[in-house]
Amino acid sequence: MKLDRQFYAAPTLRVARSLLGQVLVRRSPQGDRAGIIVETEAYTQNDPACHASRGKTRRNAAMFGPAGTAYVYFIYGMHYCFNVVTAREGIGEAVLIRALEPITGIPLMEEARGLTDGKLLCSGPARLCQALDITAALDGVSLTGETLFILAGSQPQSIVTASRIGISAGQDLQYRFYLSGNKFVSKK
C-alpha cells in the first residue's frame, strides 16, 4: 500500500525514522525498480545544513511544496540526491534518502550503475539516484503519483541515530538514522 500525504506531513525527525523499512519504487517504461530504505537524514528549519535555511531559491523551491513532494538536486557537477519533503508546506524541511537495500529491478540498476556488486548499487545518496534513474526531471514531482512513490514495508527493526555525513555545519545534530546491522547502509 502506497504511503499517503498524511505520512509525510508529520514532524521531519519522526518521518526520517519512520521511512526506514519502507520501500521506494521507481516506475519507468523499462520496468519497476525498488529497494528498502535503510538510511535517512533529516534537514529542518533553523538547521544550518538545510538547503532551505537561507530561504527559497531556484534550487530548493521544491522543498517549500507540500509534504510528499520529491526534492532532487544536482551536486558536485555530476551527482543527484533525492529527498522527501516533510512536515508543513512552506517551511522547507525534508528527509534525504541515503541508502536502499535493492529488491526489485536489480538488472536495471546494475545497467544504470555499470557494475554488478550489489553492495554498491544503492549504498549512498548519489548511487541510489543513478541506480533508480532519479534526475532533475523528477524534482518537484509528487510521491502520490505513479513514477516515484513509497510503499509501506515491514516494521523497522533496531534503529541507530548518528551525525549526518558530508556536511560542515550542523555536525552536532543527531539527524541521521539507519537500520542497525544492515549491510547496505552507506557508512558506519
Next chain:
DNA sequence: CCGAGGATCATCT
C-alpha cells in the same frame, strides 16, 4: 584497510 585528490558544473555570493 585507509586517506588523499580529482572530477565537473549549477547555484549562490
Next chain:
DNA sequence: GATGATCCTCGGT
C-alpha cells in the same frame, strides 16, 4: 569566483 547533503581511483601500509 567559490563551493558542495558525493563517488571513484590510486597509492601506501
